[in-house]
Amino acid sequence: MGMRVYVRRKLHFNVEEQQTLHEFQHVLGIRNLTDIAIFIRYDIDGMPQEAFNQCLNTVMSDPVSDVCTTELPHGNYAAVFGVEFLPGQFDQRADSASECIQLINPAYRPDVHTAKIYCLSGDISNEQLARIKHHLINPVECQEISDVNAPWERTSAGQGANVGAAEDETSKGETSNCKANASSALVETISGFISFTSDELHACGARLGLSIDDADLACAQAYFAREQRDPTITELKVIDTYWSDHCRHTTFETQLNDIRIDDPTIQATYNTYMSLRNDLHIQKPVRLMDIATIAAKYLVNKGVLTNLDISDEINACTTHVTVDVDGELQDWLFLFKNETHNHPTEIEPFGGAATCIGGCIRDPLSGRAYVYQAMRVTGSADPRTPLNQTLPGKLPQRTITTMAQAGYSSYGNQIGLATGLVHELYHPGYRAKRMEVGACVGAVPASHVKRRKPQAGDVIVLVGGRTGRDGIGGASGSSKQHTQTSLSTCGAEVQKGNAPVERKIQRLFRNPNVSRMIIRCNDFGAGGVSVAVCEIADGVTINLNRVPKKYSGLTGTELALSESQERMAVALASEDVEPFLHYAH
Numbered sequence: 001m002g003m004r005v006y007v008r009r010k011l012h013f014n015v016e017e018q019q020t021l022h023e024f025q026h027v028l029g030i031r032n033l034t035d036i037a038i039f040i041r042y043d044i045d046g047m048p049q050e051a052f053n054q055c056l057n058t059v060m061s062d063p064v065s066d067v068c069t070t071e072l073p074h075g076n077y078a079a080v081f082g083v084e085f086l087p088g089q090f091d092q093r094a095d096s097a098s099e100c101i102q103l104i105n106p107a108y109r110p111d112v113h114t115a116k117i118y119c120l121s122g123d124i125s126n127e128q129l130a131r132i133k134h135h136l137i138n139p140v141e142c143q144e145i146s147d148v149n150a151p152w153e154r155t156s157a158g159q160g161a162n163v164g165a166a167e168d169e170t171s172k173g174e175t176s177n178c179k180a181n182a183s184s185a186l187v188e189t190i191s192g193f194i195s196f197t198s199d200e201l202h203a204c205g206a207r208l209g210l211s212i213d214d215a216d217l218a219c220a221q222a223y224f225a226r227e228q229r230d231p232t233i234t235e236l237k238v239i240d241t242y243w244s245d246h247c248r249h250t251t252f253e254t255q256l257n258d259i260r261i262d263d264p265t266i267q268a269t270y271n272t273y274m275s276l277r278n279d280l281h282i283q284k285p286v287r288l289m290d291i292a293t294i295a296a297k298y299l300v301n302k303g304v305l306t307n308l309d310i311s312d313e314i315n316a317c318t319t320h321v322t323v324d325v326d327g328e329l330q331d332w333l334f335l336f337k338n339e340t341h342n343h344p345t346e347i348e349p350f351g352g353a354a355t356c357i358g359g360c361i362r363d364p365l366s367g368r369a370y371v372y373q374a375m376r377v378t379g380s381a382d383p384r385t386p387l388n389q390t391l392p393g394k395l396p397q398r399t400i401t402t403m404a405q406a407g408y409s410s411y412g413n414q415i416g417l418a419t420g421l422v423h424e425l426y427h428p429g430y431r432a433k434r435m436e437v438g439a440c441v442g443a444v445p446a447s448h449v450k451r452r453k454p455q456a457g458d459v460i461v462l463v464g465g466r467t468g469r470d471g472i473g474g475a476s477g478s479s480k481q482h483t484q485t486s487l488s489t490c491g492a493e494v495q496k497g498n499a500p501v502e503r504k505i506q507r508l509f510r511n512p513n514v515s516r517m518i519i520r521c522n523d524f525g526a527g528g529v530s531v532a533v534c535e536i537a538d539g540v541t542i543n544l545n546r547v548p549k550k551y552s553g554l555t556g557t558e559l560a561l562s563e564s565q566e567r568m569a570v571a572l573a574s575e576d577v578e579p580f581l582h583y584a585h
Contacts, residue, residue, distance in 0.1 A: 002043060002044070002045040002151065002152070003043070003044050003045075003049070003052050003070075004041065004042065004043050004044075004070065004151075004152070005041070005042050005044075005056065005060055005061075005068055005069070005070055006039040006040070006041050006042075006068070006069050006070070006071070006072050006073070006117065007039060007040045007041075007042070007060055007061045007066050007067070007068050008037060008038065008039045008040075008066065008067050008073075009038075009065060009066060009067075010065055010066065010067055013065040013066075014038075016038055017036050017037065017038050020036055020038065021033065021035065021036045023135075024036070024132060024135075027387065027398065028128075028131055028132065028135060028387065030122075030124060030128045030131070030132065032122050032123045032124060032128075033120060033121070033122040033124055033128070033132075034121050034122035035120075035121040035122065036118065036119065036120055036121070037073075037075065037077075037118075037119040037121075038116060038117070038118060038119075039072065039116070039117040039119070040060075040093070040114060040115075040116060040117075041072075041082065041114065041115045041116070041117050041148070042060050042094075042097065042112060042113075042114055043112070043113040043114075043115075043151075043152035044097075044101075044110050044111070044112050044113075045110060045111045046108060046109070046110035046111050047101065047105070047108040047110040051101075051105050051107075051108055054104065054105065055100075055101050055104060055105075056068055058100075058104065059097050059100045059101055059104070060097065072117065072119075072148060072149065075119060075121070076121065077119045077120060077121055078120050078121055078122055078123065078124050078129075079118075079119075079120045079124065079129050080117065080118070080119050080120070080148055081117075081118055081133065081144055081145065081146065081148065082115045082116065082117045082118070082144070082145030082148045083115065083116050083118070083136060083137055083142050083143070083144060083145065084113070084114070084115040084116075084142060084143060084145055085141060085142050085143075086141060086142060086143055088468055088469035088470060088551075089141050089142070089470060089496065090468065090470050090496030090498065090550075090564075091113070091114055092496075092497075092498065093114045094112040094113055094114045095112075095498070096500070097112045097114070098110055098111070098112040099500075113152050115145055115148075117145075117148050118132075118136070120132070135387070135396075135399075138348060138395065138399075140347050140348045141348050141351065187232045187233065187234050187555075187556055187557065188232065188233045189230050189231070189232050189233075190204065190230050190231055190232070190233060190236060191230055192230065193221060193224060193230040193231055193236075194221055194224050194225040194228075194229070194230055196221065198214065198218070201214060201217045201218060201221060202214050202217075204217070205217050208233070208236065208237070208240075210236070210237075210240045211240055211244045211245065212239070212240050212243045212244065216239075216243050220236065220239050233557055234556055234557040234560055234561075237557055237560075237561055238527075238530045238560060238561070241526070241527040241530060241531060241561060242527065242530075242531065244526075246526050247526055247527060247531065249289060251288065252287065252288040252289040252292065253287055253288075253289055254287060254288070255285040255286070255287060256285070256286045256287060256288070257285075257286075259286070270291075273291055273294055276294050276295075276297075276298050277290075277294065279298070280294075280297060280298060280301055296308075305319075307319045307320040307321065308320075309333055311451050312451075312453065312520075313367070313451055313520050313521070313522075314522060314535055315335065315363055315364065315366050315367035315521075316335040316336055316337035316363040316364045316366075316367055316369075316442075317335065317336045317337065318333050318334065318335045318336075318367060319333070319334050320332070320333060320334075320446065321333075321334045321443075323443075330445060330446075330447075331445070331446040331447070332443050332444065332445050332446055333367065333369060333443065333444050333445075333446050333449060334441065334442075334443050335363075335364035335367050335369045335441065335442045335443065335444075336364075336439070336440075336441050337360050337363040337364055337439065337440055338360065338437060338438065338439035338440075339356055339359045339360045339363075339437070339438055339439070340356070340435070340436060340437050341353065341355060341356035341359070341436045341438070342433055342434055342435055342436055343433075344356075344436075345400065345404050345407075345434055345436040346394070346395075346400065346433060346434045347395070349395065349399065349400045349401075349402075349403035349404040349407060350403045350404070350406055350407035350410070351407060351496050351497065352404065352407065352436060353403075353404035353405070353406075353407035353408040353411075353436055353438075354407035354408060354410055354411040354496075354497035354499075355411075355496070355497045355565055356408065356436050356437075356438040357374060357376070357408055357411050357412055357417070357419075357438040357440070358411050358415075358497040358499065358502060358565055358566070359438070359523075359525055360374065360438045360439060360440045361374075361415065361417065361440055361442075361502060362502065362523035362525060362566075362568075363523060363525075364440065364441070364442035365442070365502070365505060365506060365509060365523070365568075366521040366522055366523045366568060367442075367444070367449070367521070368444050368448055368449050368509050368515040368518065368521070369442035369443055369444040370442055370443065370444060370506060370509075370510055371417060371440045371441065371442035371506075372417070372418070372441065372442060372443070373417070373418050373419075373420055373440065373441050374412065374417050374418070374419045374420070374438060374439060374440040374441075375419060375420060375421035375422070375423075375438075375439050375440075376408055376419055376421070376422045376423070376437070376438055376439075377421075377422075377423045377424075377425070377435070377437040377439075378401075378404065378423075378424050378425065378434070378435055378436055378437065379424075379425040379426075379427060379429075379430040379434060379435030379436075380397055380400065380401045380424065380425070380426055380430050380434055380435075381397045381426065381427070381428055381429075381430050381431035382397060382426055382428075383397045383398040383400075383401040383402070383426075384398070385397050385398070391431065391432065397431070400434055401424075404434070404436060407497075408438070410497075410499075411497050411499045414499035414500060414503070415499040415500075415502055415503045415506070416503065417440070444515070445512075447512075448512045448515045448516060449515060449516075449518075450515075450516050450517075450518070450519070451519065451520060452519050452520075453519075453520075454519055454520055454536055454537040454571045457574055458519060458537075458571050458572065458573055458574065459571070459572050459573075459574050459577050460533055460536060460537075460540065460569055460570065460571050460572075461569075461570045461571075461572055461577065461580060461581070461584075462524075462529075462546075462547060462548065462567060462568070462569060462570075463505065463508070463567070463568050463570055463584055464501055464502070464504075464505055464524075464566045464567040464568050465498050465501045465564060465565060465566040465567050466548045466549055466550040466564065467528075467529075467547050467548060467549050467550060467554065467559060467562045467564045467567070468549070468550035468551065468554070468562060468564050469554065469558060469562065470496040470562070470563075470564055470565075496564070496565060497565050497566075498565050498566045499566075501565075501566040502565070502566040505566065505568060508583060508584055511583060513579075513583065514580065514583045514584075517572055517573075517576040517579065517580050518570050518571070518572065519571040519572060519573065520536050520537075520570075520571040521536075521568055521569065521570050521571070522535050522536050522568070522569045523567070523568055523569075524563065524564070524565075524567035524568065524569065525563065526563060527561065527563070528559075528560065528561050528562045528563045528564070529542060529544070529547065529559065529560050529561075529562070529569075530560045530561055532567075532568075532569040533569050536569055536571050537571070542560075544556050544559045544560060547559050550564070
C-alpha cells in the first residue's frame with residue numbers, strides 16, 4: 001500500500017524558506033515574489049497504515065518544528081512545482097527514512113521516495129518562473145516534477161528504495177587472470193576493433209566517451225590483436241579507467257623537457273629540486289611526480305625519515321609514531337591523505353565536495369586507521385558574480401561555492417569529523433575550473449594491523465554500501481576535458497556520499513579482533529570493483545552476481561565500474577570469513 005505525506009517547517013523554524021526567498025529576490029532580482037512555501041514530500045510503499053502512522057511524527061517530521069499533512073495544503077499560489085532526484089541518484093533523505101522506519105519496526109524496510117515541492121506567491125512571469133527553476137534544478141542530479149499530485153511510480157532504477165544499506169557479500173579470490181567472457185551474450189563485443197583504422201579507433205573512443213587518447217587505444221588494439229579477438233565493452237572501459245589520468249597520473253608522469261619559469265621564488269625552488277636530483281644521482285627524466293616526491297626521497301636517503309611505513313598495501317601515506325597511552329609507550333601508525341575533487345564539484349557541487357572528504361577518509365580507513373581531523377582548501381571565482389555572467393555550460397559561482405560548502409559540512413558532520421582548517425581562495429583563475437581539496441589524518445595501533453600477500457584460496461569480502469549507477473566512470477570522467485556539455489552529460493560520473501555507512505565501517509575496523517583478520521584492504525574509490533579488487537592480488541576471479549545492488553537492472557559493465565561510495569574490499573583467510581561476517585552484521 002502506497003502512502004504520501006507532506007512536511008513543512010513551522011514559522012520561526014522555516015529558515016530554508018526565508019533564505020530561498022531572499023536569494024530569489026536579491027540574487028535573481030525577482031522582487032515581485034512575495035512568499036515561498038517548501039514541502040518535503042514522502043512517498044512510502046511496503047508497510048501497513050498502522051506502522052506508517054507510528055512513524056509520521058518520529059521519522060518524517062518533528063511535532064515541535066514541523067507541520068505534517070497527507071495532502072498538499074491549498075493556497076493562492078502563483079506557481080507550484082516539484083524537484084526530485086534523477087532515477088539512480090542516491091537520495092540520502094529517503095535512505096535514512098527507510099532505515100529509521102526499520103529501526104522502529106524491524107518487520108518493515110519500505111521503499112521511500114522524496115521530493116521537494118515549491119509553492120510560490122506573487123505576481124511572477126513565466127520568464128521569472130523559468131529562471132527560478134533553472135537556478136534550483138541541476139540537471140546532473142535532479143529533475144522537475146510538473147504534476148506534484150501525480151502518484152509516484154517506482155522506476156527500474158529503484159530511486160529512493162533501500163539505497164545504500166550496509167551489506168556484506170563474498171567472492172572467491174584465486175591467483176588466476178581475470179578475463180571477461182568474450183562470447184557472453186550479455187556483454188557487447190566491439191566488433192572489428194582489432195582491424196579499426198586510426199580514424200575508426202578515434203571515433204570508437206569518442207562514441208564510448210573514453211578518457212584515454214588515441215595512442216592508448218592503439219596500444220589496447222595491439223594487445224587484443226595478439227589475443228586474436230575483439231574486446232568487450234567492459235574490458236575497454238576497465239582499461240580506460242586504469243589508464244585514466246586519475247589512476248595512472250599521466251600528467252604527473254609526463255616528461256618535462258623545456259621548462260621556463262618567470263617567478264623568481266618558483267625558480268629558486270626548482271633549482272633546489274635539481275640540486276637534490278644531482279645529490280641523489282637520479283637519472284630518470286624530470287617529471288611533476290618526481291618534483292612532488294623528491295623531498296621524501298632525500299630525507300629517506302639521508303637517514304632523516306626513518307619511521308616511514310613501507311608495504312605493498314595501497315592506503316595512505318603512513319609513518320610509525322610513538323604514542324603515550326596512559327603512561328605506556330606504544331607503536332602506532334599515523335596516516336595522512338589528501339584528495340582533489342575539482343571536476344565532480346564543478347558539475348555537482350554538493351556531492352562532489354561531500355565525496356572529496358569521504359574519499360580522503362576512506363584511504364586511511366582502508367589502512368584500519370580512525371580518522372580524527374581534516375582540513376579543506378578550495379579555489380573559486382568571486383561568488384558575488386552576477387548570474388548573467390556565468391560561463392556557458394557552467395553553474396554560477398555562487399551555487400558552486402555555497403553548495404560545495406554544504407556538501408562538505410554535511411558529510412563531515414554526519415561522520416563526526418572535526419575540520420580544523422578551512423581556507424577559501426578567490427581568484428578569477430578558478431572561474432573555468434574550481435579547486436576542491438580535502439585532507440585528513442588518522443591513527444591506529446600498529447599491533448592492530450597485520451599485512452601479508454594474499455594467497456590462492458583467500459577470500460575477498462565486499463563490506464559497506466550497495467552498488468548503483470552513481471559514480472560510473474568517475475575516474476575517467478575526472479580525467480576528461482570539461483566542455484560546455486559536461487553539466488548535462490556527466491551526471492552519472494559524480495559519486496554520492498553516504499556518511500552513515502562509512503561511519504559503520506569505521507566502528508567495525510576499530511575492533512582489533514576485526515582489523516587483525518584483514519590481510520589487505522582497498523577502498524572502492526576510482527574504478528569501483530574493477531580497480532579495488534584487482535589491486536589486492538596479482539589475479540582474481542570476480543563474481544559480479546555477488547555484488548549487493550541498490551536496485552535491479554544493472555549491467556555487468558556498470559557493476560564492474562560503479563564508484564558507489566562507502567564500500568571496502570577486504571582480503572581474508574578463508575577460515576576468517578565467517579567470524580568477520582559475524583562482526584560485520
